[in-house]
Amino acid sequence: MLSILKTGDCLSVVPQLQQKSRLAYLDPPFFTGGRQESTTRDGKKKYSYDDRWNTLDEYLEFIQERLLVVKKALHDGGSVIYHCDWRTSHHARVLLESIWGREGFKAEIIWTYKRWSNSKRGLMPAHQTLLWLAGSEDYVFNQAFDEYSPTTNVDQLLQLRTRDDRNKSVYAADANGEILPNGKKPGVPLSDVWDIPYLNPKAKERVGYPTQKPVALLSRVVELFSNEGDWVLDPFCGSGTTLVAAALLNRNAVGIDTSPEAVALAKSRVASPEVSHSRVLELGRDSYRRKDNLEHLAGLDVTPVYRNRAIDAVLQEGHLGLPVLFRVQRPGESIAELHTRMLAAVQKKRARVGFIVETCWSTQSEMFLNESPLVQVVKAPAIEVTRCLEKLDVA
Numbered sequence: 001m002l003s004i005l006k007t008g009d010c011l012s013v014v015p016q017l018q019q020k021s022r023l024a025y026l027d028p029p030f031f032t033g034g035r036q037e038s039t040t041r042d043g044k045k046k047y048s049y050d051d052r053w054n055t056l057d058e059y060l061e062f063i064q065e066r067l068l069v070v071k072k073a074l075h076d077g078g079s080v081i082y083h084c085d086w087r088t089s090h091h092a093r094v095l096l097e098s099i100w101g102r103e104g105f106k107a108e109i110i111w112t113y114k115r116w117s118n119s120k121r122g123l124m125p126a127h128q129t130l131l132w133l134a135g136s137e138d139y140v141f142n143q144a145f146d147e148y149s150p151t152t153n154v155d156q157l158l159q160l161r162t163r164d165d166r167n168k169s170v171y172a173a174d175a176n177g178e179i180l181p182n183g184k185k186p187g188v189p190l191s192d193v194w195d196i197p198y199l200n201p202k203a204k205e206r207v208g209y210p211t212q213k214p215v216a217l218l219s220r221v222v223e224l225f226s227n228e229g230d231w232v233l234d235p236f237c238g239s240g241t242t243l244v245a246a247a248l249l250n251r252n253a254v255g256i257d258t259s260p261e262a263v264a265l266a267k268s269r270v271a272s273p274e275v276s277h278s279r280v281l282e283l284g285r286d287s288y289r290r291k292d293n294l295e296h297l298a299g300l301d302v303t304p305v306y307r308n309r310a311i312d313a314v315l316q317e318g319h320l321g322l323p324v325l326f327r328v329q330r331p332g333e334s335i336a337e338l339h340t341r342m343l344a345a346v347q348k349k350r351a352r353v354g355f356i357v358e359t360c361w362s363t364q365s366e367m368f369l370n371e372s373p374l375v376q377v378v379k380a381p382a383i384e385v386t387r388c389l390e391k392l393d394v395a
Contacts, residue, residue, distance in 0.1 A: 001229075002252045003243050003270045007263045010235030010256045014069045017254060020078070022140055022230035024070050025221055025242050027083040027213065031059050040208030041201075047209045047239075047261060060091055067099055070235055077138025079106075079225040082131040083213075089129040100133040107132045111217060113198040130221070142224055145187035194220065203276040207265060209239035215275045218245035226251055240266025244273045293328040296357050296380045302326060310341040311354075322352035328380075329359045339375055346374045358383055 006013050029036075029051040037048040053059040070080065080100070084092045097105055109130040160180040162172040172180045196217045199206050205215055218241045226232055228250040234242035237255030239262060246253035247270055257263050293312050294304055302313035315324035327342055329335065335358060342354040353373070359380040379387070 001247055001250055003247055004252075004254045005237070005240070005243070005263050005267050005270075006254070006256050007258070007260050008256065009258055011066050011069060013256050014066075014073050014233070014235055017073055017233075019073075019231045019252070019254065020075050021073055021233040021254070022075055023079050023081070023222065023226040024074055024233040024235070025081045025083070025218065026067075026070065026234070026236055027211075027238065027242075028063060028066070028236045029059075030085050030211075031056070031087045036210035038208050038210035038212075041206070045208065047259075047265070049210065049238075049259060049262075056088075056091070059088070060095060063092070064095055064099075066235060067095065070233065071099055071135070073233060074135060075138075077134060077136040077140075079132060079134045079139050081109075081221050081225065082133075083128065084131070085128045086125065089131070093131055096131055096133050100135060104133040104135060105131070106134055106139070107192050110193045112193060112195050115198055132225070140226055140230070142227070144190040144220075144224060146190055147187055149188070190224075196220070199276070205274040205276045207239050207269065209262065209265060212239050213241050215241055215245055215248075215273075218242050219249060222246050222249050222251055237266055238262050240269045243270050244275075248273060248275070293330065296328045296359060297326055300326075308345075310338075310345040319352040323349055325349065325351050325354040326357065327354065328357045331360060333360075335377060339377070342375045343372060361386065 029049070031053060032051045034052060035048055035050050037046060039046045053062075067080075067082075074080065080096070082092055082096055093105070093108070109132060110127050111130060112127040115124070115126060160172040160182040161169050164170045174180060194217070196214060199212060199214050203214075206212060222232055222242070222245045230251050232242060232246045232251050232253040234253065234255045237243060237257045240255055243253045243255045243266055255263070255266055257266070294302070297313055300313075301316040303316055304313050305311045310327060311325050312328050313326045315326070318324055325342065325345055327338055329338060335356060338356050342356055345351070346354040351374075354375045356375065356377045357380050358377055359382070361383050
């Protein structure tokens with residue numbers, strides 16, 4: 001598969017392309033009004049681009065001119081995916097429909113993700129928008145499926161349904177009254193809301209380019225709206241994520257950017273692609289939840305902590321303005337190792353105290369009763385009840 005990278009303004013470069021693309025993905029400046037900058041993890045290189053405009057009209061004229069040349073570079077049934085956010089999504093749809101026609105609009109895709117909180121007064125932005133349009137009904141769409149919801153009665157879906165004389169949905173049956181099977185069920189058709197994690201600062205694939213998008217997001221776009229061997233066009237390619245996804249999925253791709261540094265970075269990524277493996281995508285967000293341990297904290301107003309080996313939860317209100325930490329003992333864990341971890345966590349978080357909930361009976365916890373006031377070992381109710389019953393037996 002070929003990956004072609006060109007430096008320059010897509011307005012002048014796209015008309016020179018010999019290839020007709022099946023898919024164009026555009027991730028242009030978002031009209032933020034500032035200069036976007038980011039530094040590599042080692043701090044040795046900085047990437048940036050300017051997103052400052054005199055007026056909204058100036059920005060929209062810039063986008064319109066480039067959309068028009070992109071449309072000419074697509075197959076008649078080619079798809080365009082336009083990436084934007086709350087600042088211009090409504091303007092972008094009007095602009096796109098003026099070029100592709102209202103009938104060309106196919107879907108508004110919401111990319112949702114969890115991000116760190118901020119102090120802004122109001123709702124925290126946690127999604128971006130991908131507008132999908134196509135030049136004709138001859139567009140490529142490779143249907144994908146999600147798993148069924150845990151609340152779905154999958155067993156009922158295995159039975160064929162039909163309509164009775166009252167137009168009510170009923171199970172279909174053969175001449176002998178036997179329920180007819182409905183065949184293999186692939187899952188739920190992919191919706192227009194995509195929960196794909198945002199790139200965290202330590203992600204393997206992060207290269208330090210501002211507004212870098214995850215390969216997982218672009219892989220889904222490329223896989224849905226093109227076939228193997230097709231050409232994919234990215235006229236604002238930045239760090240080259242689209243080209244990485246295209247290469248991994250056996251598509252040809254053309255990337256264009258005005259920044260020579262961005263083009264050089266994209267070339268290096270295509271030559272040696274890095275992809276972060278997301279546990280959220282592979283196993284779902286519930287894979288982080290440890291509900292089996294939190295049952296020992298019932299009755300306490302706590303907030304669970306899912307990604308810390310030393311802490312299971314924190315007390316909602318804290319104590320004297322400081323955090324209060326909890327860790328529940330699991331089978332095979334010693335109080336000694338938990339005590340060491342908790343003490344370090346208390347000191348690092350500047351907590352008031354850390355509680356270890358002992359769930360496996362041993363005499364080891366007695367050694368730590370007076371070890372440090374910063375860490376307290378308490379018995380789980382099951383342990384405490386067992387001890388009380390033993391005392392009654394002796395009495």
